[in-house]
Amino acid sequence: MTIAKAGFGGGCHWCTEGVFQSLRGVSQVDQGFVQSDAPADTWAEGVVVTFDPKVIQLETLSEVHLRTHSATRARSPRGKYRSAIYLFDDHQRLEAERAIASFADQSGKPVHTLVIPFRSFKASDERFQNYYRTDPSRPFCRLYIDPKLDLIRQHFSELALPGAAAPQAIEGGERA
Template sequence: MAKLGFGGGCHWCTEGVFQALRGVAQVDQGFVQAGAPADTWAEGVIVTFDPSVIGLATLSEVHLRTHSATRARSPRGKYRSAIYIFEDSQRHEAELVIARFAIESGKAVHTLVVPFRSFRASEERYQNYYRNDPNRPFCRRYIDPKLDFIRQHFSEVALPDART
C-alpha cells in the first residue's frame, strides 16, 4: 500500500471522490499540513491505495479534474490545491501529471506538490460524509456531479456505487 494526500476544496467532496475509486483502501478526511509555503492547516484527505490497482498518476488526474485546480488560491489558505507526497520519489510523477493537465487545459494549474508533514482528522460526525447520507442537499449539489464525472471519464477505476 502507498499513501498520498490531496487538497483542493471542501474535504467532504475530496473524501467522496477518492472513496469512489477501485484500489483505494482508505480515505482519511481532515486537515493537512506541509512545509512552507503550505505550512498552515488546510482541508484535505490522506488516501491509502494499492498501486497495483490504481496509480499515482490516475489518482492525481482524478484530483485535478474534480476540483478547481486552475483557480489561484493562497497556499496558506484553508482550501489549498495540493498533492501531498509521502516519498520524494512521488514528486516527479505528480509534477508530470500537473504539467500534462496544464497543457490539455491551456491554463495555469495552481496545484502544489509538497511533502506531507502532519494530519489532523475532522470531527467524527463529518467522517464518511457522503457515504453516511448521500441525499443531503450538499452531496447532491456538489459531490454527485463529481462522481458522475468519474464514472463517465474514469470508468476503469470507478466503483459502481460510491456508498460502498
C-alpha cells in the first residue's frame, strides 16, 4: 500500500474528521489543530489524513473537502476555521489547485480555500477524538455531520465505506 498525507481545514474538525473517516482509501484521520507559514501560522482546526493514492487521490479528497464545508465563504487566514488544504509535498499542489478550480467553475463562486504547506499539528483532547464514531446520535452529529455523509453517499458512492453514514457506537467508544 502506498501512503500519502494531506491536511484539511475548513469548519469544525469534528465534522472534517467524520467526513474523511467515511472514505475508502483513508487509513487514518488525526483530528486537531494545524499550522502553516505566515500569515496562516496560527493554529486552526483541521485534520491530517493518511491515505492510499492508488485508491483515492488527493484531487478527490480535495473535492470532497470543498463540497463538505463553506469553501466559498471568505475567512481570515488567521482564523480558527481557516479553509485550507495543507500540503505535505509540493508535488501535491497541482492536484489541490485543480480540484479548487473545478469546484469554482461548478459553483460559479470564488473559492477561498488556501493551498499551503503543512508545518505543524497538535491533536485535540482525547475526549474529542473519533467524535462521530463514538456517538453518532449526538444532536451535533445529526445536525452537521450526517448531511455531509449523505452528500458523500450521493456524490461519491463508490468511495463511501459501507455504513459510513450511521456507524453504531459501542461500549468504550470504539467501533467494531
